[in-house]
Amino acid sequence: MDRPLDISELPASFDTPSAWLGKDMAANKDAWVYQLTASDIADLENAARHFLGLNVDIGEITKQTFPLQTFATHLEQLRHTIQKGRGFEVVRGLPIADYTQEFAATIFCGLGAHLGSARSQNA
Numbered sequence: 001m002d003r004p005l006d007i008s009e010l011p012a013s014f015d016t017p018s019a020w021l022g023k024d025m026a027a028n029k030d031a032w033v034y035q036l037t038a039s040d041i042a043d044l045e046n047a048a049r050h051f052l053g054l055n056v057d058i059g060e061i062t063k064q065t066f067p068l069q070t071f072a073t074h075l076e077q078l079r080h081t082i083q084k085g086r087g088f089e090v091v092r093g094l095p096i097a098d099y100t101q102e103f104a105a106t107i108f109c110g111l112g113a114h115l116g117s118a119r120s121q122n123a
Contacts, residue, residue, distance in 0.1 A: 017085040025086075032086060034074070036093035043071040044094070048106040058102075058109050059118070066110030075114040082115065 013019075025032060036044075047066045054065060068075070078089050091111075096104045112118060 018087045020086055032088065033090045033092060034078075036091060040071045040074070041094065043068050044107050044110070047110055048103055051106055051110060052103070058105060061106070061109045061113045063114050066106075066113050068110075068114065072114060075111065079115050 047068050051061060051066050056065070063072075081087075081089055094104075094107065099107075109118070
């Protein structure tokens, strides 16, 4: 059985990139909001078209089946930010209103494939 938490065992403060306060993030949105460029969007759309052309289930999407030419570099930096930095980034600018549900889902799953591996959240 776990013993009760003794708050005297906790450090007085945390000094890591992931120990941020909402007010600090709100004051510096440029640090955590990424606006997609036209080139980023084209790269994502091309990768989605490539994957859809393979005619495989979206659950089989990988970095290899969702090939990014230039945006992969940003996603590697983002992966580091998620794992060792502040823990998140907001990516804006994907014109999903122009996409079918399948095309948008392919892009979202493709982004995920570059950041990690899919895991079921259901028992």
